[in-house]
Amino acid sequence: MNGVRDRIIRADATIAVVGLGYVGLPLACHFTEAGFGVVGFDIDLERVEQLRDGTSYVEDVDDDTVQQALDQGFEPTTYANALEEADAFLVAVPTGVEQSEPDMSAVRKATESVATNAPDREVLFACCSTVYPGATDEVIRSTLRENGREPGEDTHVAFTPERINPGGSYDFKDIPIIVGADTDEEREAAKTLFEAIVDDTVPVESTGAAEMAKVLENTYRMVNIALVNEVAQHAEEIGVDAWEAIEAAGTKPFGFQTFYPGPGVGGHCIPVDPQFLSWQGRRSGQQLNLVEQAHAINESMPNHVVDRVETALAGRGVSLESASVSILGITYKPNVGDTRNSPALSICELLDTRGANIDVVDPHVDEVRVNETTYEPADEIERDAIADTDAVLLLVDHDAFDYDVLNAAPVVFDGQDGLPDDLSTITVALGDGTTVEEDHSPRTSPTTSSNTFQS
Missing domain, CATH: 3.40.50.720 (NAD(P)-binding Rossmann-like Domain)
Structure with a gap:
């Protein structure tokens, strides 16, 4: 033959x-x-x-x-x-x-x-x-x-x-x-x-070793992202800047790989592949507790972001119900048009469910459905629209965004640590340990990272 x-x-x-x-x-x-x-x-x-x-x-x-x-x-x-x-x-x-x-x-x-x-x-x-x-x-x-x-x-x-x-x-x-x-x-x-x-x-x-290797790659990332997401939430409670701590830890030349917090994990790999292991563990009677707990932490991040936005608005005397909120980025990672399992989409759905009025800016997406409403995202951040909102949420750090326009916003919540140092408006970042009452400018976006949104 x-x-x-x-x-x-x-x-x-x-x-x-x-x-x-x-x-x-x-x-x-x-x-x-x-x-x-x-x-x-x-x-x-x-x-x-x-x-x-x-x-x-x-x-x-x-x-x-x-x-x-x-x-x-x-x-x-x-x-x-x-x-x-x-x-x-x-x-x-x-x-x-x-x-x-x-x-x-x-x-x-x-x-x-x-x-x-x-x-x-x-x-x-x-x-x-x-x-x-x-x-x-x-x-x-x-x-x-x-x-x-x-x-x-x-x-x-x-x-x-x-x-x-x-x-x-x-x-x-x-x-x-x-x-x-x-x-x-x-x-x-x-x-x-x-x-x-x-x-x-x-x-x-064996095919089994290759299958395990693939699932392990994404489970490794998911677990480490969950770690920094949980640390970020803890840092907020004790008034410590998680981003600064992570950057400092990352200077160690061995024993530490840098991962950064974010509003959740998305795409076709990180939210899905580890669940294969969890399911298999339950089926075999050897439950993978760490994997399941890490998945739960990442799945909780959209709710955490919305809660922090609600707190930031309350600090300015604004109720989340009926508040106008502008969303920057709806995809699962920067500079792509894919919304599969996007935490940004989950955050929009939660905001909508809790009564907020949202609009979406994303140059990579033509149309997106949030609960029962279809949106056609704007291609760029518009100063007048931003000035009329109660809050702006940066959820995906697209290269195309012009953040200088955000100086017109009343308050900006930064879920990606992507805002420039010289932004003059009030900003609150995920894991930065500050409240809306503090006039805080976040650090420059990291040049090298294990991006939360990668798939």
Whole structure:
């Protein structure tokens, strides 16, 4: 039998990317650029039609990149029978948590599509979606068997988790890809494939180890963010500036990695992936208390922010009910348009529920729904609008924001420590240990951080 690794080495292999979202589309473009024939399969017809027109819906992939991929033979399609000539299948479909349990339904359906359409020869199946440790065995291998494929024989199986950071500063090729497989032959096939598009791969001895590594990466960040969020709340109670303390601790050249407080965690990774571990711990009878407590702390931050805003308004004789509040930033992290699991959105919903009148400024978002109301965020901070509000909340530190305009605001709550030193209006920052009665100017935004909002 002509081995799939041999076909990959010769660049004779056709790559099928199943799921053309923020992970799958970049993969499709990179493999096309590397000289492979690439089929992109997605069940969303609107997405596929956009791609066929050379239009990208993923922020980190521009239209020119899509058009170049099309010119080089990239074929986006909604027809599963297009998978019939593929040699390697990369599954990059959404996963999540529903009612406190992992939602692997899209992975299962994608695996079924591969199993029922894969050609009658040796192929490679690599899952790039984030799953709970053990899911490759429980979901992918079992589904392949149920549909006539034999993992480890006619279908090499690997787990190669995505490490994409939307809006981040690292080039795709510079981020090593973990390659987990249960046999040397499967591991080498997947390693050979991904070495065509990245500088380094990190092989591990099982799919389970790779699954755990991916979940661990984001659980580590989530737990440390929870730590500084809890410290920030404590610092407010005792009148200490948490930001100054964190900066000072960060000068130690060993034993400390700097994380910063924020109004919560958002995106598609940090709020979700650790819950896979929590669920698995409950299922096995070995509860992960630290992980669950850290998740609860981060989930409490939107309520904490709203409570602090209410206190700041009360200090000026203004009730939160019917107060006008201007929100700066609605996305889950700076300089992207993604609102998935955004703590800023949760804060808007809480403010709306508690009677405040909100308006939203975010140059990266065209439309957002808050409870029962749809908003079209303004692109920039307008001085007159700011002057008429009772309070301004900086929740996402977009580069496009002009903070000089905020001198017209009566009071500003800074949830990101992003305001300049020379702002003349009254400011209160998360974790700064001050009250609204104190005329306080926060520190300059940190130049290096493990950003709370990163995904």
